[in-house]
Every structure is written in structure tokens, then in C-alpha cells.
Amino acid sequence: MTVLILASVPRIGANTHDRPNIVVIMPDDMGWGDAGFNGGSTPTPHLNQLARESLSLNRFYTFPSCSPTRAAMLSGSFPHRLGVPAPVRTIDSGLPVETVLLPQLLQAEGYRTAMIGKWHLGGEYVPEQRPHRRGFDEFYGSYQTGIDYFTHTNESGELDWWRNDRVVEEAGYITHLQATEAERLIRDTSSHQPLFLWFAAHAPHTPVQAPAATVAQFSSTPGRNGPTYAAMIYEFDLAVGRILRAIDDSGQRDNTIVVFFSDNGGVRFSNRGQFRGNKNTIYEGGIRSPLLIRWPQKLPVIARTDFVASVTDLAPTLLAAAGVDWSKLNTSDGINLLPFLESARVPARDTLFIATLDEFAAITTGWKLVETPTEFELYDLTTDPTESHNRASSEPDVVNQLKKSIEALKQELPATTPRPARGRRR
Numbered sequence: 001m002t003v004l005i006l007a008s009v010p011r012i013g014a015n016t017h018d019r020p021n022i023v024v025i026m027p028d029d030m031g032w033g034d035a036g037f038n039g040g041s042t043p044t045p046h047l048n049q050l051a052r053e054s055l056s057l058n059r060f061y062t063f064p065s066c067s068p069t070r071a072a073m074l075s076g077s078f079p080h081r082l083g084v085p086a087p088v089r090t091i092d093s094g095l096p097v098e099t100v101l102l103p104q105l106l107q108a109e110g111y112r113t114a115m116i117g118k119w120h121l122g123g124e125y126v127p128e129q130r131p132h133r134r135g136f137d138e139f140y141g142s143y144q145t146g147i148d149y150f151t152h153t154n155e156s157g158e159l160d161w162w163r164n165d166r167v168v169e170e171a172g173y174i175t176h177l178q179a180t181e182a183e184r185l186i187r188d189t190s191s192h193q194p195l196f197l198w199f200a201a202h203a204p205h206t207p208v209q210a211p212a213a214t215v216a217q218f219s220s221t222p223g224r225n226g227p228t229y230a231a232m233i234y235e236f237d238l239a240v241g242r243i244l245r246a247i248d249d250s251g252q253r254d255n256t257i258v259v260f261f262s263d264n265g266g267v268r269f270s271n272r273g274q275f276r277g278n279k280n281t282i283y284e285g286g287i288r289s290p291l292l293i294r295w296p297q298k299l300p301v302i303a304r305t306d307f308v309a310s311v312t313d314l315a316p317t318l319l320a321a322a323g324v325d326w327s328k329l330n331t332s333d334g335i336n337l338l339p340f341l342e343s344a345r346v347p348a349r350d351t352l353f354i355a356t357l358d359e360f361a362a363i364t365t366g367w368k369l370v371e372t373p374t375e376f377e378l379y380d381l382t383t384d385p386t387e388s389h390n391r392a393s394s395e396p397d398v399v400n401q402l403k404k405s406i407e408a409l410k411q412e413l414p415a416t417t418p419r420p421a422r423g424r425r426r
Contacts, residue, residue, distance in 0.1 A: 019111070019194040019322050020295065021256040023186075024073075024314075025243065026198070027236055028066060028118060028145075028205035031266020031285075033273035034233050038290055040271050042218070042230045046241035050260060053294050055341070056304045059381075060291035061363065062264050062311045064280050064356050066145060067120050069263040069311050070200070074101045074121075074134075076315035076332035078353065080413045086357050087120065087145065094122015094129045100330050102315040103135030106196045109324050114138040114185050116178050117200030120145050124160075132164045139164050140181050141200070149174045149202070149209040173211055175203050175232075179239035186246040194322070199243065204232035206267070211235070225269045253296060257321060259314065260292040276387045282361040282370060283387055287354050295321075299341065308365055310352050313337050351405050357416055360409075362402040367395075369402035376403065 036044040037051035062069045067088040068079035077099070079085060088094050103113040115136045123129035124143040131139040142160040147153060150173060152161035161168050170177070182199055189195040210231035218230035240260075247256050265279050265286040266272050277283025291309065293299065298321075312334030319326035320336045335349060352363040360371045368387070370377040378392040378399050392399050 021195045021252050022318055022322065023197045023243065023247065023256060024199065024259045025240060027201045027203055027262050029264065029267055029270065029279055030204055030233070030262040031270030031272040032275055032288055032290065033271035034204070034266060035290065038273060040233070042233045044233065044237040046237050046244060047260070050240065050244065050258065050294060051292055054292035055299050057291040057309050058304055058306050059308045060261060060289055060310070061287050061352060061354055062261065062289050063354055064264050064282055064286045066118070066263045070121055071095050072311045073314050074103070075099050076312050076326070076329045076334045078312065078333040080355060080416065081331065083414060084121070085355065085416050088122055090124060090144070092122065094126065097128050100328060101135050102318060103196060105319055105324050105328055106322060107135050107137065109322065111194050111196045111322070112137055112189055113196045115141065115198045115200060116181050117141045118145060118202050119143050127165065130165070138185070141178070142202070146206055147202070148207060173235070175201065175235045175239050179242045182243050183246045186243065186250055191252065201236060201239065203236040204229060208232065223269055229269060255297050257318070258294040260290070261311070262289040265289070274386050280356065282354055282356060282359050284385060287361070307340060308349065308352055308363060309337060310334060351402065353406070353409055360406045362406050367398055367402065369399060369406070371403070371406055
């Protein structure tokens with residue numbers, strides 16, 4: 001395990017002007033190895049620079065698909081508790097309006113709150129579920145998923161591009177439009193009011209589309225989707241660069257927390273590094289994401305750590321960093337990571353759970369138990385991060401212990417409605 005050495009981090013004061021700005025950058029379906037800092041072949045100089053300036057967690061877990069990860073990040077709760085165990089469809093109820101969310105608590109404490117990108121938690125037909133009614137002062141993006149990057153229409157051909165309650169008709173490549181909006185928000189925010197910005201980019205989620213000139217730069221990239229997918233990653237990196245430059249120009253770099261992670265693992269043609277599986281699976285390739293945290297004023301030492309953390313930890317941690325009582329969340333399956341960041345000691349934590357509709361994983365520092373509808377698989381991630389050797393038959397005691405923890409969790413969760421079977425991608 002990597003030993004983490006950090007300087008002592010002072011506690012955050014309660015005055016609004018002392019509170020940090022928070023910018024969360026979250027691409028959609030970006031694979032572990034798509035960025036250059038994790039071995040990707042597509043140039044990502046801005047992400048690489050951010051990685052060099054950040055605390056990097058090697059074992060950060062999301063859920064296997066977008067809506068559950070979004071619900072977990074905003075609430076700190078295991079998404080199945082909220083009725084969001086899978087991507088939200090138009091027929092689903094979405095994120096419950098009574099759930100207390102991270103932006104609501106920050107907004108109540110004087111933060112300017114904004115979201116740019118893909119919501120995918122309901123709201124197209126239920127206005128009360130829309131982001132600007134859930135704690136965001138401003139919303140710019142789409143309610144659904146998989147929209148066209150140039151026409152901004154969904155799979156039904158309907159325009160799904162919004163500014164709060166108003167449908168917006170405008171030309172432009174989505175990633176470009178989102179970066180421009182993020183720059184505007186950062187530059188326009190007063191230094192006397194802290195900003196919380198969630199930049200939930202559409203890229204590189206399908207449809208695989210990018211400007212022709214950018215695609216041409218990567219024409220030698222192999223694979224049917226290779227050139228365009230590489231162009232999407234490159235364009236996203238340019239957007240990140242614009243955001244980071246706007247932060248620098250605002251004079252608020254030192255007191256701005258920048259968080260970067262992907263909402264889930266990459267699709268089959270992404271670079272998932274050494275890991276098995278991809279999006280929609282609970283193998284490492286579907287749920288492990290790089291996590292970068294840059295906070296120059298409070299995290300002066302750069303390090304990488306194997307501490308096991310989850311997307312459910314982000315709401316408690318960011319609220320604590322802002323000096324906000326995170327016990328005001330309805331429930332929290334996550335933990336506040338600040339004590340961990342404030343010391344050189346790597347603490348123990350309880351078993352971490354990740355799930356789809358019908359598959360569960362229980363993850364500890366060393367072990368990972370995978371429960372499918374037909375079997376249990378056990379992996380020692382310390383020595384076998386590629387999940388190549390099933391140890392279930394040779395470690396029955398570990399299997400039984402982790403199996404009991406999964407069963408105990410299931411007893412706490414509401415019943416879920418089965419969906420049509422999806423082929424398991426290994």
C-alpha cells in the first residue's frame with residue numbers, strides 16, 4: 001500500500017469568505033486509461049497537469065452506470081436506497097425530491113451553485129426534480145442521456161438542451177458550449193461569494209461524435225470508433241484546460257477545490273487499463289475511476305494513495321471542507337475524508353459496497369467479493385487487480401464473511417423492479 005504523507009490541514013472557518021470554491025469535473029464513461037496520466041495515448045496535457053498538482057486516489061469507486069453515481073455523489077447515499085439502482089428512464093421516478101442534496105446545503109450557506117452538463121436523474125416531465133429546483137441556482141445542459149453533440153436532440157429526436165426551465169436552441173458542439181458556460185460562471189462569480197460548480201460533461205458518452213477537424217488529427221488511431229473517440233477525449237481535455245485557466249484568472253486558485261473523476265468505467269472501445277470489465281459491470285473496469293483532488297491552500301503535498309474511497313464519500317467531504325454540517329444529509333453511506341487528508345495515517349474503513357440491479361460487490365482493503373445471480377467470485381485486489389484468479393473455493397471464510405455483509409445491506413434496501421436482461425460483459 002502506498003504511504004500517504006501530507007502536511008497538517010487546518011480546519012475550515014465558518015465565515016463565507018473563508019470557504020473554498022468547489023469545482024467538480026466529471027466526464028461521462030471515461031475509461032481508467034483514457035487520460036495520459038494513466039497511460040492513455042490521446043494527448044491530455046491539462047488533465048496530466050492537474051494530476052501532477054493533485055492528491056490522486058488509485059482506488060476510488062463509482063457505480064457501474066451514470067444515474068446511480070450521480071445520485072450517490074449528490075446525496076452521500078447508496079443509490080439503491082433512493083430508488084436509483086440503474087440509469088433513470090423517462091418512465092422511472094428519478095431522484096426523490098425529499099432527498100437532501102449537497103448543493104442544497106451549500107446554497108443555504110451562501111454558495112452560488114451551478115450545474116453544467118447531463119442531469120439524468122429525472123425532471124423532464126417532473127419540474128420539481130430539475131436541478132435548479134434541487135439546490136442549483138443555475139442549470140445548463142440536458143435532462144436525458146445520449147443526446148446528439150451537434151443538434152442537442154435525444155434519441156427520440158426531441159431537443160433536450162435547457163437553461164433551467166427554458167429549452168435553448170443554439171448551435172455548437174456540446175463540449176465547446178459547456179466549457180464556455182463554465183468559464184463565464186467562474187469569471188462572473190464574486191470573490192466574496194464561494195462557488196460550487198458541478199461540470200458533468202457529456203463527453204465521451206455516446207453518440208461518438210466530434211468536430212471533423214479534430215477527428216482528422218487522430219485519423220491514425222485504430223478501431224472503427226478510434227479516431228472520433230480520441231477526438232472526444234482531446235476536446236474534453238481542452239475544456240478542462242479552459243476551466244483551470246478561468247480559475248487561475250479569477251485569483252481564487254489557492255482556495256478552490258478541484259475534484260476530477262469519471263461517473264463510471266469506460267465502454268468497450270475505451271482504454272480501461274489493466275482492468276477487467278467495462279461500464280455496466282461490477283468488475284474493476286466498470287467501477288474504478290481515477291480521483292484527483294487539488295486544493296493548493298490546504299493540500300500542499302502531492303501524493304498517490306491506495307486508500308479505498310467511494311463516490312458516496314464526496315458529499316460528506318465537500319460539505320466538511322466548506323464548514324457545513326454534513327449530518328444534515330438524510331443518510332450517508334460515505335465518510336468524511338478530511339481527517340484522512342489531514343494526517344499521514346491511512347485509516348481503516350468499513351466494507352464498501354457497489355451494485356447494479358442484480359449484482360453486488362463487497363470491497364475491503366484487500367478483498368473483493370462479486371455476487372452475480374449464479375455465483376460468488378472472490379479476488380485479492382492487492383495481488384490480483386486484474387481479477388484473473390477466483391479465490392472463492394480456497395477462501396470460504398472470507399466469502400462467508402463478505403456474503404453476510406451483502407445480505408445485511410440488501411435487507412435495508414427497497415425492492416427493485418427487474419429490467420430486461422443485459423448480456424454480461426467481461
